[in-house]
Amino acid sequence: xxxxxxxxxxxxxxxxxxxxxxxxxxxxxxxxxxxxxxxxxxxxxxxxxxxxxxxxxxxxxxxxxxxxxxxxxxxxxxxxxxxxxxxxxxxxxxxxxxxxxxxxxxxxxxxxxxxxxxxxxxxxxxxxxxxxxxxxxxxxxxxxxxxxxxxxxxxxxxxxxxxxxxxxxxxxxxxxxxxxxxxxxxxxxxxxxxxxxxxxxxxxxxxxxxxxxxxxxxxxxxxxxxxxxxxxxxxxxxxxxxxxxxxxxxxxxxxxxxxxxxxxxxxxxxxxxxxxxxxxxxxxxxxxxxxxxxxxxxxxxxxxxxxxxxxxxxxxxxxxxxxxxxxxxxxxxxxxxxxxxxxxxxxxxxxxxxxxxxxxxxxxxxxxxxxxxxxxxxxxxxxxxxxxxxxxxxxxxxxxxxxxxxxxxxxxxxxxxxxxxxxxxxxxxxxxxxxxxxxxxxxxxxxxxx
Amino acid sequence: xxxxxxxxxxxxxxxxxxxxxxxxxxxxxxxxxxxxxxxxxxxxxxxxxxxxxxxxxxxxxxxxxxxxxxxxxxxxxxxxxxxxxxxxxxxxxxxxxxxxxxxxxxxxxxxxxxxxxxxxxxxxxxxxxxxxxxxxxxxxxxxxxxxxxxxxxxxxxxxxxxxxxxxxxxxxxxxxxxxxxxxxxxxxxxxxxxxxxxxxxxxxxxxxxxxxxxxxxxxxxxxxxxxxxxxxxxxxxxxxxxxxxxxxxxxxxxxxxxxxxxxxxxxxxxxxxxxxxxxxxxxxxxxxxxxxxxxxxxxxxxxxxxxxxxxxxxxxxxxxxxxxxxxxxxxxxxxxxxxxxxxxxxxxxxxxxxxxxxxxxxxxxxxxxxxxxxxxxxxxxxxxxxxxxxxxxxxxxxxxxxxxxxxxxxxxxxxxxxxxxxxxxxxxxxxxxxxxxxxxxxxxxxxxxx
Numbered sequence: 001x002x003x004x005x006x007x008x009x010x011x012x013x014x015x016x017x018x019x020x021x022x023x024x025x026x027x028x029x030x031x032x033x034x035x036x037x038x039x040x041x042x043x044x045x046x047x048x049x050x051x052x053x054x055x056x057x058x059x060x061x062x063x064x065x066x067x068x069x070x071x072x073x074x075x076x077x078x079x080x081x082x083x084x085x086x087x088x089x090x091x092x093x094x095x096x097x098x099x100x101x102x103x104x105x106x107x108x109x110x111x112x113x114x115x116x117x118x119x120x121x122x123x124x125x126x127x128x129x130x131x132x133x134x135x136x137x138x139x140x141x142x143x144x145x146x147x148x149x150x151x152x153x154x155x156x157x158x159x160x161x162x163x164x165x166x167x168x169x170x171x172x173x174x175x176x177x178x179x180x181x182x183x184x185x186x187x188x189x190x191x192x193x194x195x196x197x198x199x200x201x202x203x204x205x206x207x208x209x210x211x212x213x214x215x216x217x218x219x220x221x222x223x224x225x226x227x228x229x230x231x232x233x234x235x236x237x238x239x240x241x242x243x244x245x246x247x248x249x250x251x252x253x254x255x256x257x258x259x260x261x262x263x264x265x266x267x268x269x270x271x272x273x274x275x276x277x278x279x280x281x282x283x284x285x286x287x288x289x290x291x292x293x294x295x296x297x298x299x300x301x302x303x304x305x306x307x308x309x310x311x312x313x314x315x316x317x318x319x320x321x322x323x324x325x326x327x328x329x330x331x332x333x334x335x336x337x338x339x340x341x342x343x344x345x346x347x348x349x350x351x352x353x354x355x356x357x358x359x360x361x362x363x364x365x366x367x368x369x370x371x372x373x374x375x376x377x378x379x380x381x382x383x384x385x386x387x388x389x390x391x392x393x394x395x396x397x398x399x400x401x402x403x404x405x406x407x408x409x410x411x412x413x414x415x416x417x418x419x420x421x422x423x424x425x426x427x428x429x430x431x432x433x434x435x436x437x438x439x440x441x442x443x444x445x446x447x448x449x450x
Numbered sequence: 451x452x453x454x455x456x457x458x459x460x461x462x463x464x465x466x467x468x469x470x471x472x473x474x475x476x477x478x479x480x481x482x483x484x485x486x487x488x489x490x491x492x493x494x495x496x497x498x499x500x501x502x503x504x505x506x507x508x509x510x511x512x513x514x515x516x517x518x519x520x521x522x523x524x525x526x527x528x529x530x531x532x533x534x535x536x537x538x539x540x541x542x543x544x545x546x547x548x549x550x551x552x553x554x555x556x557x558x559x560x561x562x563x564x565x566x567x568x569x570x571x572x573x574x575x576x577x578x579x580x581x582x583x584x585x586x587x588x589x590x591x592x593x594x595x596x597x598x599x600x601x602x603x604x605x606x607x608x609x610x611x612x613x614x615x616x617x618x619x620x621x622x623x624x625x626x627x628x629x630x631x632x633x634x635x636x637x638x639x640x641x642x643x644x645x646x647x648x649x650x651x652x653x654x655x656x657x658x659x660x661x662x663x664x665x666x667x668x669x670x671x672x673x674x675x676x677x678x679x680x681x682x683x684x685x686x687x688x689x690x691x692x693x694x695x696x697x698x699x700x701x702x703x704x705x706x707x708x709x710x711x712x713x714x715x716x717x718x719x720x721x722x723x724x725x726x727x728x729x730x731x732x733x734x735x736x737x738x739x740x741x742x743x744x745x746x747x748x749x750x751x752x753x754x755x756x757x758x759x760x761x762x763x764x765x766x767x768x769x770x771x772x773x774x775x776x777x778x779x780x781x782x783x784x785x786x787x788x789x790x791x792x793x794x795x796x797x798x799x800x801x802x803x804x805x806x807x808x809x810x811x812x813x814x815x816x817x818x819x820x821x822x823x824x825x826x827x828x829x830x831x832x833x834x835x836x837x838x839x840x841x842x843x844x845x846x847x848x849x850x851x852x853x854x855x856x857x858x859x860x861x862x863x864x865x866x867x868x869x870x871x872x873x874x875x876x877x878x879x880x881x882x883x884x885x886x887x888x889x890x891x892x893x894x895x896x897x898x899x900x
Contacts, residue, residue, distance in 0.1 A: 006610055009630075009634075010645055013667060014646060014663075017662055020662070020665075021662040029648065073667070120646075124606070125607065129607075152458070155458070156578055158579045158607065158608030158611075158612040158764070158769075159579045159611030159615055161608075161610045162611065162612055164456075179460065180456070181455040181459050182453050182457075191521070193459035193460030195464055196460060196567075197776070197777075198776065201777050201792060202468075202563055202790075205900065212470070213464075215470075216471075228900040310770045314769040315769075319764040319769035320766070321606075323605075327651050340651045342677055343677065447678070449654070450678040450679060
């Protein structure tokens with residue numbers, strides 16, 4: 001689906017107009033989140049890998065051009081230009097897994113204005129989905145306090161692309177695996193699963209279904225115990241657990257998918273332990289998210305692993321990010337870059353070529369970010385690194401396993417309060433004096449000029 | 451992305467267990483929405499086309515099987531079975547565009563239990579996304595009361611698959627076009643667009659940008675007027691409108707993307723009309739949905755066309771449907787179908803092979819639905835029709851244009867109150883006496899049996 005036509009029509013019409021009026025102009029665009037969703041104290045950057053693949057492969061093929069020609073919108077000259085189109089600009093980006101905040105550019109593109117504009121729709125679409133999910137999933141991981149969390153969301157993600165990207169983004173954020181087999185194959189993520197109610201119901205007696213499944217997979221059986229009566233379901237699971245034990249196997253777990261998870265998990269733990277099955281894990285699923293998991297654990301639920309579906313896979317409390325792609329500088333007739341910005345009501349942006357500096361204290365803890373101009377000397381770690389040089393990818397993507405570890409380490413250096421799912425901690429992001437000054441001057445100039 | 455591996459792992463493990471214990475069993479599954487979202491008085495079925503393509507093409511290729519083999523979960527026998535796997539069952543479905551309600555099956559699958567189970571994840575994923583979007587988009591269309599509505603959501607849809615499916619589902623529901631070029635190409639949907647703020651900002655003066663764009667596209671220019679000062683932007687648009695008029699062209703429209711749309715659109719209409727540009731259309735965009743559009747129109751906004759993005763493209767107030775796939779009957783040892791159902795707390799289902807009958811009054815208005823057993827003689831229109839016969843597609847999908855018309859006609863036959871975006875009208879869905887009786891008897895039997 002990485003078609004060059006996966007874009008908004010206006011990217012192409014603006015490109016044709018630039019082709020006529022600004023063929024030699026260059027511009028810088030920032031991709032950033034304007035306003036974070038209310039339940040997100042931080043965001044986790046994700047999606048850069050797909051962006052780089054897109055940049056590398058971006059071509060308009062014959063069929064694309066033929067479709068565009070038939071629309072009778074574009075000139076033959078411009079369609080010829082598209083035929084030879086390549087992205088040849090520079091891109092700076094935060095590595096995947098970087099924790100970031102509102103107004104901080106996570107991707108910065110400097111290129112011919114046509115090239116920089118044409119990639120807008122794909123970049124926004126990709127970063128929006130993956131960053132939104134990684135950010136939501138990260139909260140679920142923190143709420144689970146070290147217990148296992150698994151992505152069960154495939155059936156409710158928005159289509160197939162989201163299905164696999166949600167699995168990857170949540171794994172990057174610290175999930176332990178996914179039910180989505182294709183994501184397992186594509187990204188080398190551990191795949192996992194239990195059984196459905198339909199399986200249990202297809203047998204006359206629940207116990208028959210448990211026995212059949214555990215005979216099929218004696219070392220990887222997790223029994224779903226709530227199809228008819230949960231307490232009887234646990235009793236049946238214990239029968240299977242003892243039967244497996246007698247044949248030198250181990251029942252892996254049971255799953256609770258409805259009812260009072262706190263009470264039922266405590267009951268199940270007691271019953272399993274009493275039967276000598278203390279190694280059998282308890283899985284919970286059903287409308288789980290960071291809030292529900294935190295609540296369950298506070299109430300003492302005896303759950304070892306959580307299967308998390310819809311609420312994470314759709315980022316249900318914030319199913320989009322306010323992610324935007326804004327021009328921040330453009331060349332004049334002489335090829336000099338001049339900063340620019342938008343004055344629309346409530347939508348003012350920051351001009352110029354910017355960098356994000358993360359400031360640490362002596363114990364390497366992060367204390368604040370400074371959003372400044374790239375050329376400023378600020379004593380902090382610059383978060384944007386160069387990933388594309390004149391159209392060539394110069395950045396090697398770390399493995400997903402490495403990214404997972406870096407997210408975890410990264411997060412641990414932020415204030416504890418930021419990691420609470422309820423507390424709305426506001427990490428300080430300071431605008432540098434130089435950027436403030438540039439903005440002030442430019443507002444004055446633009447208002448005068450127009 | 452129509453990979454056979456786009457499924458939850460448990461579909462495959464259950465399949466292996468069925469392969470051993472229930473190789474000759476057949477079952478019926480219903481796909482339906484258990485609980486409608488609170489802001490949806492009705493739902494619009496969408497996604498059947500993709501389901502049928504999936505059914506037709508479903509194969510496990512060598513690479514898939516090799517991946518599964520490496521997981522060391524499955525037996526060689528079962529992997530051999532998967533190599534030859536085809537869906538050979540029967541499927542009944544509501545045509546796309548059918549208006550439906552909670553608990554009504556929109557797809558009913560009767561097949562070998564392995565085949566019926568294996569397709570679960572894909573069916574849910576596909577129907578969830580497309581039905582959710584068609585249902586949301588339908589409300590936006592109703593709120594706009596005949597004005598144009600355009601899908602501008604690509605940048606915020608959940609990935610690329612959602613990007614094109616949202617364009618299609620919203621067009622089916624009555625939208626007039628999409629900004630997504632790829633969707634336009636794939637589904638023959640009219641493509642549309644205006645210009646971005648970055649385009650305006652890349653020129654020194656707003657007027658220069660307007661002039662350049664209208665010179666490039668003298669017959670299809672829609673000017674974005676809010677980059678700096680909206681009133682001045684409208685004045686500049688009028689200059690361009692008069693310039694185009696003088697050269698025998700017509701300015702198509704202006705777009706308002708921020709600020710007080712009601713006041714600004716009234717102002718713009720007055721200014722345009724006064725300048726003799728009464729044919730110039732006013733477009734509005736920015737956080738629009740059915741609620742906002744209704745509010746704007748009540749307050750007298752002078753808007754001709756709405757660009758609707760994120761809120762529709764993510765179905766923001768209900769980013770998933772409670773769509774489920776539940777077994778309703780299964781064969782016994784003798785091959786006789788026996789009804790079955792789930793007793794889990796709050797998740798009880800309806801057993802048996804069912805049909806949905808839509809009852810009309812003498813004026814062809816829909817007055818209620820009856821959910822009954824297929825074999826029941828009920829004097830209403832059966833909504834489920836046979837689309838797959840022994841694995842072969844026997845249903846020809848209507849064109850998207852025909853589907854659009856049928857959605858519109860369909861909706862017009864329901865009570866007026868159902869079409870209001872605020873009023874929570876509950877269309878009556880009655881359970882037939884026979885189905886009620888079957889359910890009662892079965893609950894008794896199941897509780898006794900377990």
